[in-house]
Amino acid sequence: MTSLSSATYNSIDSKLDPASSKQSPPALFYPLDINNLHLRNRLAVSSMCSYAAGPGNQIANLHLSRYKSFSAQHPGLIMIEGMCVDPKGKLDDKELGIWNDKQAEKLKDVVDEIHKDGCVCCVQLSHGGRKAIGDGGGLNDNGNASVAINDVVDDGVEIIAPSAIAYDNRSKVPKEMSLADIKHVIASFAQAAKRAVKISEVDAVEISCCNGNLLHQFMSKATNLRQDEYGCQSVQTRCKLLLDILDQVRHQIGAQTPIFVKLSACDNLFKDESLDDFLAIADLIVATGQVSLIHVTSGKITPNSKPRYALNSDPNVPGHIPLASVLKKHIDDECLVGCSGALDMDVLRLNKYVEDGLIDVAFIGQGFLEMPDLVNQFAAKLHYKLT
Structure with a gap:
């Protein structure tokens, strides 16, 4: 692979000045095959947590109407949206879960x-780790109501x-995970992926390792102080939990179903963070x-993480395009690369990013919520007639 030693986002985002595209059809509307899947274009609806789960952390009517509105645009x-693999990992009481078969049946x-x-x-499969609310009903071990001590809730x-x-x-101080806890988390991801594929019949699964969640916490030097095989000693040890999960997920879902990883490129704690660890991971x-x-993203590991932009x-370049483009150059065609983050602010530039091979897939969130015909609008701006 190409080496980009000591690359930083400052060294590359100033070079991204796309010219107008002359290709037809536009690059955003090129089809893409991923394993056995055929994508009709490069526009993807991002995972957007609604925190509107029904009883039992199951799919509700809101989700049915929301995703129907997305699919109608093609x-x-x-x-x-992110579905929690274990009740201990919930970020919210209304977060969707996929830790049991009933949840998977509703997802179908x-x-x-x-x-x-x-x-x-x-x-998208996730676990909140230290940012989670845990699996409880607001009572302490004695059955009494939760109390606040020094502004920290003790429930x-x-x-x-x-x-x-x-x-x-x-925030509550989390328990440092034992090896048994780690084994349980690995199994939780693997079983959740199996439910999603075998029961819900999704086409792919994404392992979330970003936004300060549990897997990101293992990856980050700011939150992993362990000294065991999953510890902070090296990129390999910090990455081991994710790799173990990938291995077990693949075992459970078979060879054909694509696996994606949503990966934090850096923690956004200071301006000139090196991307070397990101590329090594x-x-x-x-x-x-x-x-x-x-799927490239960044930040949110601590309250001090700064917004990417x-x-x-260059404020005219969407925040994660520089990071994703470094990764794409590094791995070339060995893996597809996508990113999210204000990609809909300039369709012509976005099309050029795809055309020039800086990214393969454009993940867009809020735009799909705000524009019920986003795909058609993008095509019109690129003077492309959808068929």
Whole structure:
């Protein structure tokens, strides 16, 4: 692979000045094959958590109508919002879960609607780690109501993380995970993926390793102080949990279903963070031969993480394009690369990013919520007639 030693986002985002595209059809509307899947274009609906789950953390009517509105537009890919693999990892009481078969059966209702419109869908699997609320009903171990001590809620509910470091001074200190806890988390991801594929019949699964969640906590030097095989000693040890999960997920879902990884490129704690660890982690992921696409994002590991746009030198370039383009240059065609983050602010430039091979897939979130005909609008701006 090409070496980009000591690459930083400052060194590359100033070079991204796309010219107008002359190709027809536009690059955004080129089809793309991922394993056995056929994407009709490069536009993907990002995972957007609604925190509107029904009883039992199951799919509700809101989700059915939302995803039907997305599939009616015929984007290339629809990411179903993050679904928690274990009740201890919930970020919210209303977060969707996929830790039991009933949840997966309800998810199939959404998948069926998406498939009726001929669209491809992927579900994102996640665990909140130290940012989770845990699995409890607000009572402590004695059955009494939760109490606040020094502004930190003590509700007797256990949350877990690689190390016993609270997210902030108002957050609960998590339990440092034992090897048994780690084994349980690996099994939780694998079984959730199996349910999603075998029961819900999704077309792909995405493992979420970003936004300060559990897998990101293992990856980050800011939150992993362990000294065991999953510890902070090297990129390989910090990446081991993700790699173990990928191995077990593939074992459970078979050889054909694509696996994606949503990966944090850096923690956004200061302007000139090196991307060397990010590229090394990507190398390990690609080397498994199990991952078809890496979805690039960044930040949110601590309250001090800065917004991506505040760290880039060119405000006209969407925040994660520089990071994704470094990765794409590094791994070339060994894995597809996508990113999200204000990609809909300039359609002509976005089309040029895809045309020039800086990214393969454009993940768009808020735009799909705000524009019920986003795909048609993009085509019109690119003077392309959809058929």
